[in-house]
Every structure is written in C-alpha cells, then in structure tokens.
Amino acid sequence: MLVVQDNGGGMTPDKMRQCMSLGYSAKSKLANTIGQYGNGFKTSTMRLGADVVVFSRCWGKYGESTTQSVGMLSYSFLRDTGKEDIVVPMIDYEKMGETWNMQVKSSSDCWQRNLETIVQWSPYESEEDLLRQFNFLDDQGTRIIIYNLWEDEEGSLELDLDADQHDIQIRGANRDEKKIQMANMYSSSRHFLTYRHSLRSYTSILYRRIPPGFRIILRGKDVDHHNIADDLIHTKELVYKPAASADAAAKDPNMLAVVTLGFVKDARCHIDIQGFNVYHKNRLIKPFWRVWNAAGSDGRGVIGILEANFVEPAHDKQGFERTIALSRLEARLVHLQKTFWSENCHLIGYAQRRHPKKSALPEKKASAIAKDKSNPKHNTKGNPPKGGSSPALAASNIEGRTRFETPARNHHKPSPSLEKPQSECPSADKVAGNVQVKTEDTSVDASFLFPYSTLPSTTDMVLKLKEENGRLRNSLRNVLHDLQYEKDKSKSLENQIHEMKQKIDKMDQEQEQFVSSFSEERSRRDKEEENLRRRAKEASETIQGLLRKVRILEATSAMHSH
Known part of the structure; x- marks a missing residue:
C-alpha cells in the first residue's frame, strides 16, 4: 500500500x-x-x-x-x-x-x-x-x-521501497546506477542526477519557497527543502520581460521573471550538467530544462532558476503549454545561457570563447589608409609637403594616438622635419595605434627615431585586414554554429512529431482494439443473454407441460378414487 x-x-x-x-x-x-x-x-x-x-x-x-x-x-x-x-x-x-x-x-x-x-x-x-x-x-x-x-514486466513493483527506507524510488529507465554513483561524488549536482527516480530528491526542490509551518514527511522523515541557488557559483541575476506585452509587464509583476544564472559548484569537473528550473506560482514545473543542445562542451555547468507566472502549465503539471510566450521565453533562455557561457566559461577551466561584436571602425581605418595610399600629397593642412612625403605627415591622416617621448637633452642636431613649429607636427590625436614609444637612452635623438618609426604601412594594413578577416570568419563560424543548432532543433522537433504520430497511431489502434473487443464482448453477452432467454423459455414450457401432466394425473387419480 x-x-x-x-x-x-x-x-x-x-x-x-x-x-x-x-x-x-x-x-x-x-x-x-x-x-x-x-x-x-x-x-x-x-x-x-x-x-x-x-x-x-x-x-x-x-x-x-x-x-x-x-x-x-x-x-x-x-x-x-x-x-x-x-x-x-x-x-x-x-x-x-x-x-x-x-x-x-x-x-x-x-x-x-x-x-x-x-x-x-x-x-x-x-x-x-x-x-x-x-x-x-x-x-x-x-x-x-x-x-x-x-508491477513491471518482471513482476516487481514499479516503486522501489527497499533501496532507501526513507525514500520512494522508481525502477526502470529513469533510474541510472551511474548517476547514483556520480551523485555520491558530486554533492552539488546531486539533485540534477537523482530527481528523476527519487521522490525525496524531487520533493526537496518542488517548491521554491516553503511557507511557515509547512512540512513534507516521507516515510517518517522530514524532507529538507533545498534551494538550487545554493549549489551555484559565479551567479548573475537578469530580468526577463516578455516583449509581447511590454505595457502589461510594467503594471503586472507576474509579467516579469528574475533569472538567476550560475555555474554548479561541480562544473570544474566538466560533467554534463545544465538546464533551467522553471517554477510557476512557487511550484516546480520544468526541472533542469535543457534549452541549448550544443555539439561540444559549450553550456556545461550552467544552471538557471526562474519563476515564470506568465506561461500556462500543461494539464499534468510536468511541462508548459506550447504557446508563443513559451517559445519566446525558450529563445531568450538560450541567448542568456550562450552569453553567460561565452563570457564566464574560463572561470571553470574551459578555454575562453571570443565572439567580438561587429564594428565599422576597422573598415573606416582601412578606407582611410587606402585613401592616403592613393593620394600621397594629401595632409591635414591641405598643403603639399616640401621635399616629398614624410612618415610624420603620412601618419597625420590616420585616426588614433601614438605618443613619441624623447629626453630633454639630445647630442644630435634635430632633423629638419622636426624643426617645424609644433602646430605643424602631426597631431597626437591623429596618429594610429594607441601606442606609446619611449626612449631611455639620452644618445637617441628624435630625428633618428622618426625616419625609422614603423608607422602604418602596407604591412600594417595587411595585418589589420587579416585581423578583420579572422573576426569575420569567427562571426561566420558562430552563425554556422547557430544554424546547425537550429537544424538540430528542427530535426529534434521532427522526431518528436514523428514519435507523437506513432503514439497517436498506436492509441488509435488500441482504441480500435478496445472497441473491437468491447463489441465482441457485447455480442458474446447478447448471445449468452439470448441463450439464457431461450433456455428460460424452454424451461418455462417444460414446467407448463409438467404442470399439465400433474393436473391430468391428479384428475385421473381422482376418477379412480371415485
């Protein structure tokens, strides 16, 4: 019982x-x-x-x-x-x-x-x-x-009452001995590994907040409430507001969800644990919902907690109705997990992911350099330089900042290119690279430094173009990765639809079998009822015949007696 x-x-x-x-x-x-x-x-x-x-x-x-x-x-x-x-x-x-x-x-x-x-x-x-x-x-x-x-197919109870005298567990596919062993090794991941087969583990996280005076007693022992946030490190809180009802979100607090993200404390061991715990009206509906199925190790160790009162639970309280609000929430959670992982995965021992934002600044730099190369006589003053183009004047057309510092005392005569007034020197705000070059040796003169300074040249431009090309490749790789994820998700949905169709077909077959067996049973009962009625009628006729014979015998015996 x-x-x-x-x-x-x-x-x-x-x-x-x-x-x-x-x-x-x-x-x-x-x-x-x-x-x-x-x-x-x-x-x-x-x-x-x-x-x-x-x-x-x-x-x-x-x-x-x-x-x-x-x-x-x-x-x-x-x-x-x-x-x-x-x-x-x-x-x-x-x-x-x-x-x-x-x-x-x-x-x-x-x-x-x-x-x-x-x-x-x-x-x-x-x-x-x-x-x-x-x-x-x-x-x-x-x-x-x-x-x-x-009972199961082997004749054992589906509920295992012997594994733990203070717990009720289930047998079958949800119970994995390897996960049970891992739960003993990784305490912070214990609920993730055991909630599917252990009633005590599941009920300990069933409610996000326990009201005062409320207790759950399982087989004579209290169930200790567990806050999943206590298992996390490097936590971060974000607020999600459904975009479809922004006006309502400002008035109704139920239209907001505070998402707590963090790494499980055992994430440094690189075990595949991740998912979002989605509560509704304080009750857990989706435990460890895996929204991101990355091909590699991306996303591992990230656990999320939120209370989403703006989505509707399914009738069995084991999931949510597939609505637009749920789809948007799922997409947002995927984005949050990806961003959190890429920015913080190095904290738990993974190689740091770099996904630089696209910027138009490198394109502007490349355009300016190309323009300077095509028009060497152009400078900031609008006057052609005397004696050809100097590196200083060429550098004056490039955005950025380079600072050249020299000692106050020099033992060499300044170069003519440095004898110009300070106002005609290249502005420090227009020298590219944000590089500061310092010389400590008093024997080095600025006139010696300038002609050999490696200011932006064709090689620098090629390097910058290569760097930009690498960034574009990374961006393309990320897009392809996201596209592959969407393809995998679409394939998974197709498989689920196929499975649902098979289940529906199976249910239809079972229903047809049930109707057929019910019809056969009804026909059999009708035949039995007809046979019983016929037998009852025959018995009644037999009784009537016997009664007639009894009456005849009584009449005959009466005549003989007279």
Missing part, C-alpha cells in the same frame, strides 16, 4: 464527491490555476495502483456539523463486476454529540450497498476496520490509501 496523508481542512461530503468525479473542477474558469482540469487525483492514483480508498474528515464551520466520508475508486471492482459506467461507492457520517451517525444522501439501502461494496473490494474486513482509519487523523484531514500497486 501507499499512504498519502495530510492534516489540512479535509473535505465535506460534497467536496469528496466532486474530487472523485471525473472531469469536475470548481477551478475550470480560473486561468493558470492548478486543479482546473478535474482529473489530477484520478489519473495520479490510477497510475500508481489499481485501487484507492479515501478517508476525509472535515471540521464543521459556520454552524455546519462535523462530517467524515469514505470513498473508493477501484479498477478491480469495475473490471470484475463488468461495470460499463464508472461507479464510485461512497458513505458519509455526521457527528452528533460524541457519536457518529450515517448521513443518508438518497436512501439507507443505497448507503448500505455502498458500504458492502467498499468492504468487499477494499483491504478492510468490516465497517469497524474502516472507521479505525480515522484514528490516524486529528480533528480534520485526509488519508488516501492506494493498493494493488502496479
């Missing part, structure tokens, strides 16, 4: 019937609210086991009496009795003073039949055994008991 119990407000008889009825929900008209589909209790309990019995006690408020109810949803009962409709037997009690009396909804006979059905198909032998279950509850609360738990 699997027991789920709380000490909350409990359910009144009417609320109990609504809870155990298929498709009913009082929240169906409330957007972004958990419980609006009205199938969560039924689908979750039936996924774990074939049968479930519910005990709930509700303290009377506002003059109402205190009640307690017992309800049963049993696949075994419906299957073995051949019910075509889903029948949920339920009985109610009402407290009068210190005693509990049965509360009749329709008739006492119906109440008694429901009691007999629950006793027959539940693990309890009598009404007294059922009522003893309320001893586990205080003045109010609910106790859910799931029994006949499902």
Whole structure:
C-alpha cells in the first residue's frame, strides 16, 4: 500500500464527491490555476495502483456539523463486476454529540450497498476496520490509501521501497546506477542526477519557497527543502520581460521573471550538467530544462532558476503549454545561457570563447589608409609637403594616438622635419595605434627615431585586414554554429512529431482494439443473454407441460378414487 496523508481542512461530503468525479473542477474558469482540469487525483492514483480508498474528515464551520466520508475508486471492482459506467461507492457520517451517525444522501439501502461494496473490494474486513482509519487523523484531514500497486514486466513493483527506507524510488529507465554513483561524488549536482527516480530528491526542490509551518514527511522523515541557488557559483541575476506585452509587464509583476544564472559548484569537473528550473506560482514545473543542445562542451555547468507566472502549465503539471510566450521565453533562455557561457566559461577551466561584436571602425581605418595610399600629397593642412612625403605627415591622416617621448637633452642636431613649429607636427590625436614609444637612452635623438618609426604601412594594413578577416570568419563560424543548432532543433522537433504520430497511431489502434473487443464482448453477452432467454423459455414450457401432466394425473387419480 501507499499512504498519502495530510492534516489540512479535509473535505465535506460534497467536496469528496466532486474530487472523485471525473472531469469536475470548481477551478475550470480560473486561468493558470492548478486543479482546473478535474482529473489530477484520478489519473495520479490510477497510475500508481489499481485501487484507492479515501478517508476525509472535515471540521464543521459556520454552524455546519462535523462530517467524515469514505470513498473508493477501484479498477478491480469495475473490471470484475463488468461495470460499463464508472461507479464510485461512497458513505458519509455526521457527528452528533460524541457519536457518529450515517448521513443518508438518497436512501439507507443505497448507503448500505455502498458500504458492502467498499468492504468487499477494499483491504478492510468490516465497517469497524474502516472507521479505525480515522484514528490516524486529528480533528480534520485526509488519508488516501492506494493498493494493488502496479508491477513491471518482471513482476516487481514499479516503486522501489527497499533501496532507501526513507525514500520512494522508481525502477526502470529513469533510474541510472551511474548517476547514483556520480551523485555520491558530486554533492552539488546531486539533485540534477537523482530527481528523476527519487521522490525525496524531487520533493526537496518542488517548491521554491516553503511557507511557515509547512512540512513534507516521507516515510517518517522530514524532507529538507533545498534551494538550487545554493549549489551555484559565479551567479548573475537578469530580468526577463516578455516583449509581447511590454505595457502589461510594467503594471503586472507576474509579467516579469528574475533569472538567476550560475555555474554548479561541480562544473570544474566538466560533467554534463545544465538546464533551467522553471517554477510557476512557487511550484516546480520544468526541472533542469535543457534549452541549448550544443555539439561540444559549450553550456556545461550552467544552471538557471526562474519563476515564470506568465506561461500556462500543461494539464499534468510536468511541462508548459506550447504557446508563443513559451517559445519566446525558450529563445531568450538560450541567448542568456550562450552569453553567460561565452563570457564566464574560463572561470571553470574551459578555454575562453571570443565572439567580438561587429564594428565599422576597422573598415573606416582601412578606407582611410587606402585613401592616403592613393593620394600621397594629401595632409591635414591641405598643403603639399616640401621635399616629398614624410612618415610624420603620412601618419597625420590616420585616426588614433601614438605618443613619441624623447629626453630633454639630445647630442644630435634635430632633423629638419622636426624643426617645424609644433602646430605643424602631426597631431597626437591623429596618429594610429594607441601606442606609446619611449626612449631611455639620452644618445637617441628624435630625428633618428622618426625616419625609422614603423608607422602604418602596407604591412600594417595587411595585418589589420587579416585581423578583420579572422573576426569575420569567427562571426561566420558562430552563425554556422547557430544554424546547425537550429537544424538540430528542427530535426529534434521532427522526431518528436514523428514519435507523437506513432503514439497517436498506436492509441488509435488500441482504441480500435478496445472497441473491437468491447463489441465482441457485447455480442458474446447478447448471445449468452439470448441463450439464457431461450433456455428460460424452454424451461418455462417444460414446467407448463409438467404442470399439465400433474393436473391430468391428479384428475385421473381422482376418477379412480371415485
């Protein structure tokens, strides 16, 4: 058995019937609210086991009496009795003073039949055994008991109750022994490696914030709440505002999401751990959502945390509805992870990624140099130089800054090119390279330095063009990388669509088989019913014939007696 119990407000008889009825929900008209589909209790309990019995006690408020109810949803009962409709037997009690009396909804006979059905198909032998279950509850609360738990193909329970006496785990593909071993080695990555198979690990991160006085007790031991942000280093907080509703985002705080990004502390070990933990109304919906599937090691170790109340959860609360808002959020998270990785990956031991921004400045420099080369007589003053073009005048047309510093005392006669007034010398603001050249030897003169200074030349221009070409290649490589990522993502989506089509086809086949088997069963039952009617008719005719013979014999014996 699997027991789920709380000490909350409990359910009144009417609320109990609504809870155990298929498709009913009082929240169906409330957007972004958990419980609006009205199938969560039924689908979750039936996924774990074939049968479930519910005990709930509700303290009377506002003059109402205190009640307690017992309800049963049993696949075994419906299957073995051949019910075509889903029948949920339920009985109610009402407290009068210190005693509990049965509360009749329709008739006492119906109440008694429901009691007999629950006793027959539940693990309890009598009404007294059922009522003893309320001893586990205080003045109010609910106790859910799931029994006949499902088994796997090997005949073992799908739930592993033996691996950890304080945990409930699941067997199968979600449980990976290698990940369990890694979780013991890398403590900061433990929840990433175990949340898929360990209920204790999953419930510890299920809520982003725990309200005061709230506890989760699993197999007799409290579940310690864990904040995933405590596992991160080099954290950074960013604010995401949905672009589609910028006006609403300024007024509604739910339209904003604070994204916390960081590296998991074990990222230096280069294990492949990454993803975003997306909460909705404080509840975890998408744990470790991997939005970026890079071909190499890019993105490893990056963990994100955010609460997105502007996207709508799916009916099973294990994902979000595929809407435009979710697609935009996913694209933004991919961008944030890429940017954070490229800027900070060197902090955890990876080679630093460089993605320089495109700039028009190198193009302007190349254009200016080419113009100077094509027009050697051009200078900043507009006057042609005497005696040919000097390197100083040629450098005056190049943007940038180069500073030449010489000692105050020189032992050589200044060069004629330096005898011009200071105003005619190349402006320091127009010399390229942002280079500062200093000479410490007093025997070196500026006239000796200038003619041999390596100012921008054809070689420099080629080097700059090569550098720009390298930048363009890096940009192109990044574009190709992003394009490959989009192709891979498109292929993944196509595979998912193909898988969904296969699942739909399989479900259609199963439905057809179910309809076929149901039709065959209906035909068989009709034939049996027809045979029974025919036999009943034959039996009736036989009885009538025997009665006639009896009457004849009685008449004959009476005549003989006379």
